[in-house]
Amino acid sequence: MSEQKQGDAAETGRACPIDPDRRDFLSRTAFWVTTGTLTFAAIGVARMPKPGVMPGRSADLKLGPPGNFPVSPDPVRIGARNLFILHDENGFAAISAVCTHLGCIVAATGDGFACPCHGSRFGPDGRVTQGPAGSPLPWFRMSLAPDGQIVVHTDKMVPTGTRFQLG
Amino acid sequence: MNPQQQDIPSVGADLEQETTGVPQPDGREEETLTGGLRRLWPNFRQATFRSGRARTGRGRALKVFANLFLHIHSTRTHLYSLRFWTTAGLGIAAAASFVVAAVTGVLLMIYYTPSTALAYQSIKDIHYTVPTGRFIRNLHRWSAHIMVIAALLHAVRVFFTGAYRRPREFNWLIGLALLAVTLGLSFTGYLLPWDQLAYWAATIGSNIAGSPRELTDALGVTQHFDPGGFLRHLLLGADYVGQPALTRFYLLHVMVLPLALVGLMGIHFWRIRKDGGLARPSDAQLRAEGLLPHPGRANPTATVFEPGPKKTYGLMALVRGRTPPVGKGPENTAPSWPRALRAEMAVAMTVLAICMLLSLLADAPLKEIANPQIPENPAKAPWYFLGVQELVSYSAFMGGLLLPGLVVLGLALIPFLDRKTEPAGRWFVPRPHGRRVFVRSLIVGTLLVVGIEALAIRLGWIRGWGRGTAMEPWLANPPQLLIIFVNPATVLAALYAAWSLWIYRRTRSTRLAAIALFTCILAGFVVLTWIGTVNRGPNWHFYWSPGDWPAH
Numbered sequence: 001m002s003e004q005k006q007g008d009a010a011e012t013g014r015a016c017p018i019d020p021d022r023r024d025f026l027s028r029t030a031f032w033v034t035t036g037t038l039t040f041a042a043i044g045v046a047r048m049p050k051p052g053v054m055p056g057r058s059a060d061l062k063l064g065p066p067g068n069f070p071v072s073p074d075p076v077r078i079g080a081r082n083l084f085i086l087h088d089e090n091g092f093a094a095i096s097a098v099c100t101h102l103g104c105i106v107a108a109t110g111d112g113f114a115c116p117c118h119g120s121r122f123g124p125d126g127r128v129t130q131g132p133a134g135s136p137l138p139w140f141r142m143s144l145a146p147d148g149q150i151v152v153h154t155d156k157m158v159p160t161g162t163r164f165q166l167g
Numbered sequence: 168m169n170p171q172q173q174d175i176p177s178v179g180a181d182l183e184q185e186t187t188g189v190p191q192p193d194g195r196e197e198e199t200l201t202g203g204l205r206r207l208w209p210n211f212r213q214a215t216f217r218s219g220r221a222r223t224g225r226g227r228a229l230k231v232f233a234n235l236f237l238h239i240h241s242t243r244t245h246l247y248s249l250r251f252w253t254t255a256g257l258g259i260a261a262a263a264s265f266v267v268a269a270v271t272g273v274l275l276m277i278y279y280t281p282s283t284a285l286a287y288q289s290i291k292d293i294h295y296t297v298p299t300g301r302f303i304r305n306l307h308r309w310s311a312h313i314m315v316i317a318a319l320l321h322a323v324r325v326f327f328t329g330a331y332r333r334p335r336e337f338n339w340l341i342g343l344a345l346l347a348v349t350l351g352l353s354f355t356g357y358l359l360p361w362d363q364l365a366y367w368a369a370t371i372g373s374n375i376a377g378s379p380r381e382l383t384d385a386l387g388v389t390q391h392f393d394p395g396g397f398l399r400h401l402l403l404g405a406d407y408v409g410q411p412a413l414t415r416f417y418l419l420h421v422m423v424l425p426l427a428l429v430g431l432m433g434i435h436f437w438r439i440r441k442d443g444g445l446a447r448p449s450d451a452q453l454r455a456e457g458l459l460p461h462p463g464r465a466n467p468t469a470t471v472f473e474p475g476p477k478k479t480y481g482l483m484a485l486v487r488g489r490t491p492p493v494g495k496g497p498e499n500t501a502p503s504w505p506r507a508l509r510a511e512m513a514v515a516m517t518v519l520a521i522c523m524l525l526s527l528l529a530d531a532p533l534k535e536i537a538n539p540q541i542p543e544n545p546a547k548a549p550w551y552f553l554g555v556q557e558l559v560s561y562s563a564f565m566g567g568l569l570l571p572g573l574v575v576l577g578l579a580l581i582p583f584l585d586r587k588t589e590p591a592g593r594w595f596v597p598r599p600h601g602r603r604v605f606v607r608s609l610i611v612g613t614l615l616v617v618g619i620e621a622l623a624i625r626l627g628w629i630r631g632w633g634r635g636t637a638m639e640p641w642l643a644n645p646p647q648l649l650i651i652f653v654n655p656a657t658v659l660a661a662l663y664a665a666w667s668l669w670i671y672r673r674t675r676s677t678r679l680a681a682i683a684l685f686t687c688i689l690a691g692f693v694v695l696t697w698i699g700t701v702n703r704g705p706n707w708h709f710y711w712s713p714g715d716w717p718a719h
Contacts, residue, residue, distance in 0.1 A: 049415075050397070055405050079540060102374040102563055104367065104542040116544035117371065118560040119707040130630055132561050134381045134647045 059155035065148050066092070066166045075108055083140065083152065084108065091163035094140040094152040095126050101133040113137065125160055136160055227502035237508070239436050241444060243500035244507040246466060247453055248445040253328075253592070256514035257321035261349075262432065263515035264317060267310035267522055268352075269425065271303050279359065281417035283410050286361040287536045294533060305526035311353050313522060315551050318349045326581075326685055327605070329591040329678065330446035336582030338438040341431055343579055348428045350551065355420040357549055358413065366537035367546035369408050369416070375559060375567035376402050382564050385647040395564075407539070447592035450499055459499050468497045544705045553699030554692050557620075560707055561628055561654040570656050574688060581685075585677040601682055604670060608683040612690030615662050620698060623655045624709045663687040 061081050063069075069076060075084035075095065082097040082105050097113070099106050104117035112129065113122040121130035126137030141156040142164040150166055203210070221227040228242035247253060278297055280289040293300035322342060325331055331339035358369040377399030383389040389396075404411030439445065453459045462469035501507075534543065548556050558566025595601035626632060629645050666687060671680035702709055704716040 049404075050401055051404050051411070054400070055411055056407060056409070082540060102371045102378075102559065104370070104546060105540060114706065116542050116706050117367070117546045118556075129643075131628060131650060132559070132563065134563070134650065135384055 059153060061152045061154060062145060063150045063152065066144070066150055069150075074110075077108065081152075081154065083154065084113075085150075085152075091165045092142055092150070093163055094142050094154075096138045096140065096154075098137075099133055100128075100135045100137065101131075106137070127160065142166060221504060224502060227504045230504040231502075237504065239440065240503040240507055241440060242503055243497050244503045245444060245447060246459055246499050246501055247447045247592070249501060249506060249510060250458070252594070253445060253447070255320070255324060256510070256517075257317050257324055259511050259514040260518050261314055261317035261321055263518040264310045264314035264522065265428065265432075266515075267519060268307055268314060271307040271310065272421065272425075274303050275307055276421060281359070281413055283361060283413055283537075286359060286413065290360045290362075290533060294530075301530065302526055305529070305531050306522050308531035309522045309525040309529075310518075311356060312550075313518060314349055315353055317518075318346050319551070322346060322578075323689065327594055327601075327682070328446065329593075329596045331582045332446070332585060332591045333582065333588045335438070335442045335446065338435060338442060339582050340579055341435045341438065343575065345428065345431050345435060347575070348424050348431065352420060352424045352428065353549055354552070355416045355424065358408075358416045359420065360533055361413065361537050363534040363537055363541075363543045364532060364547075366408060366539065367543045368548045369412065370542075371546060371548060371556070371559075372552075373399050373403050373408060373412070375555075375563055378563035378567050380564075381562065381647070382651055385651060445592065448590055452590075453499075466499060468500055545703060545707060547699070547703075550696065550700050553703075554695035557695045557699040557703070558656040561623065561656055562651050565651055565654055566656040570660055573660070577684065581681050585681055587678065595682070597676075597678065600674065600676075600679055604674075604679045604682045605686050608666065608670075608686035609690055611666055612663065612687030613694060615666075615687070616659055616691045616694045619655045619659050619662075620694070628654060659691060663691065 061078075061083075063078065063085065066087075069085055069087040069092070071087055071089065073088055075086040077084055077097065084095045084097055086093040086095060097105050099115040099117065099120055101115065101118055101120050104115050106113040106115045106120075106122065112124050113126065114120070115122075115133065118132050119130065120128065120133035122133070122137050123129050126139065128134070128136055138157045139160055139162055141153040141158050143151050143153065144166045145151045217233060218226070218230065221230045231237045231240050231242045275293060278289055278293050278300065280286055290304075293304050295301070325339065325342065354372060358365045377395040379395035379398070380389055380393065381395075383392060383395065400406075402412070402415065403409075404415050447453070450459070459469070460466035547553060555567055555571060558570065560566070590596040590598075595605055629650060630643055632638075632642050663684060667680045667684035670683040671677065674680070701712065704710040704713065710716055
């Protein structure tokens with residue numbers, strides 16, 4: 001309590017039971033403690049809906065021995081996952097069949113890929129030839145498992161045109 | 168009876184009294200078991216409704232404010248607010264269709280199972296074996312459609328009558344939130360049947376939520392900053408549309424969004440009263456234009472109320488704001504019970520009749536069970552999103568997220584830029600300029616959207632423009648950033664904004680500029696929705712009518 005304030009109280013003859021400054025400080029503290037607690041609680045609650053681990057199947061897909069895929073200029077559609085396996089003279093490649101625009105499944109047209117949803121077109125190597133897709137179809141890493149099967153790693157992208165010599 | 172009690176008028180004083188007992192000479196009622204049993208029903212009715220038939224103005228007022236459900240009304244309603252074309256009943260229609268959807272929704276929940284393995288079969292059960300299941304599901308579907316239409320038209324009505332103006336700007340924001348929740352309810356409901364339509368609409372919708380990646384990819388910063396991926400994961404709970412997505416959509420559809428809607432509706436209705444009822448011009452102006460019934464049977468309160476000369480105090484000092492009409496008589500009003508309630512029930516019954524008729528005529532669709540390997544072709548969202556889907560077919564991020572976001576932001580800003588309060592409550596205020604700007608903007612807006620769509624459909628967009636010219640190699644593979652920022656959606660938005668600014672430069676009126684922009688957006692929405700619904704066929708190719716689609 002400041003001397004000036006004490007003087008005021010003495011002059012008016014009324015004693016102030018609680019210092020206004022102190023009351024102000026306490027109510028402000030209470031307000032900010034409440035706000036802070038509720039904010040932290042809200043952040044904690046909001047944290048939950050965002051999954052920490054993405055559910056889903058393994059990103060690695062086994063497709064049997066390389067002999068299943070004879071050399072051909074046409075890509076083979078893998079039904080279990082939305083991808084194409086291409087095996088020509090240059091080697092193996094795995095190209096995604098999921099349109100990079102809004103996630104529809106593209107179909108092979110002979111001279112590339114076409115999306116049925118919004119008309120995106122891709123060349124034989126997955127490059128965009130007609131919008132609205134903004135990026136090319138991704139190519140995935142491939143490897144040969146110890147048991148002699150082809151493995152496509154659908155979580156590992158490789159540059160367009162990368163070929164794998166398997167078997 | 169205690170003499171003091173006689174002086175205090177009870178709540179039911181102006182209402183027809185029920186006889187509640189055997190009157191005795193001293194005013195008391197004899198308490199007998201048989202008498203109590205005999206009057207069980209009248210006494211129960213008295214306890215529940217506290218009143219009989221309202222015969223006086225005061226009795227009608229008591230009917231309204233002594234009832235929890237009715238007291239969102241003021242006791243008297245202005246005659247102008249009761250005219251059909253003041254509101255066209257659209258807000259009530261939206262609320263009534265929500266009630267239909269809520270009741271039928273709870274009934275559907277009895278049989279529906281939110282699991283990817285069982286959802287489709289349970290809808291089939293509801294459709295084919297559950298008693299009245301097909302009709303109830305149809306009612307749910309149609310009431311949802313009608314709710315969207317009514318909410319959209321209600322927003323259009325409020326805008327063109329200038330009813331968003333001060334002091335109603337906060338309620339305009341609540342209204343926009345209600346519209347967003349309504350669309351969210353429809354969209355989350357779309358996934359639940361787990362058929363092909365549902366699966367691919369949800370895939371496209373969640374990828375639109377993830378479309379900021381289009382921009383971050385083009386800038387090469389997705390690894391560090393990925394709002395698109397965050398939104399998508401939050402919505403789907405996974406990288407794909409599967410059980411986690413179905414669980415989340417179900418939770419949003421039956422719990423989170425309906426609760427949000429009911430809460431916002433409560434605020435919306437309460438604000439109408441706090442803001443002084445529906446927006447309307449002054450009585451003097453209404454009388455000058457002949458919009459009020461003449462004094463007489465149709466308008467017994469037409470005479471202007473003279474405040475009593477003996478009262479020298481006012482309540483004004485105690486109660487600020489526009490709520491209590493202190494010092495003002497009930498000129499040109501009618502008792503809300505029964506006039507306003509009768510009008511509202513008429514709208515609600517009409518909505519119910521339309522829902523039932525449509526449910527008898529047309530079944531809600533159910534396609535084949537969801538197949539993640541074969542997209543529905545064409546894969547279309549619900550009709551009210553097809554305008555957005557048409558824009559999305561040029562750029563997912565711009566057409567699906569940024570421009571709709573800007574439109575919502577612009578709508579929210581309107582009452583804060585147009586700060587006048589008068590005139591409000593009449594169509595196309597200020598007259599006659601408002602109507603003129605509306606008609607011109609409707610023509611300009613329609614021509615612009617049709618022109619740009621025709622150009623994009625006929626010639627394609629950027630890729631393909633330079634065929635046979637020196638520019639071909641560059642135009643065939645333009646930078647993605649160019650397509651994101653220059654596509655039919657952004658060009659259309661820029662032209663609409665330019666038209667609105669030109670109107671502002673000529674008239675110096677934010678209201679007229681807002682009418683220009685709103686009308687253009689409305690024209691664009693209608694035309695794009697039409698193109699997306701009718702003219703887009705397999706592979707999103709253009710067809711004049713769905714009859715021209717090639718057979719599969």
